[in-house]
Amino acid sequence: MSTKKMSFEETMAELEKCAKALGEEDISLEDAIKYFEKGREYYDECSRILNEARQKIEVYTGKADEDAEYS
Numbered sequence: 001m002s003t004k005k006m007s008f009e010e011t012m013a014e015l016e017k018c019a020k021a022l023g024e025e026d027i028s029l030e031d032a033i034k035y036f037e038k039g040r041e042y043y044d045e046c047s048r049i050l051n052e053a054r055q056k057i058e059v060y061t062g063k064a065d066e067d068a069e070y071s
Helices: 008-022 029-061 063-070
Strands: none
Touching: 008 029, 029 063
């Protein structure tokens, strides 16, 4: 990934490009590994962004406090 902080949408678009490249019939093993590794980085970043959003929503809605009461 680049050093610039990418939005969720930009990161997801890059992940989709990697997935599409991996689906090509004539991809070399080296390129497949490269796209797989980059795709994994994009996947991890998408997951991180979504987890941050979920945590913010839980804080704003009080869901985190409710869950703590029942634990």
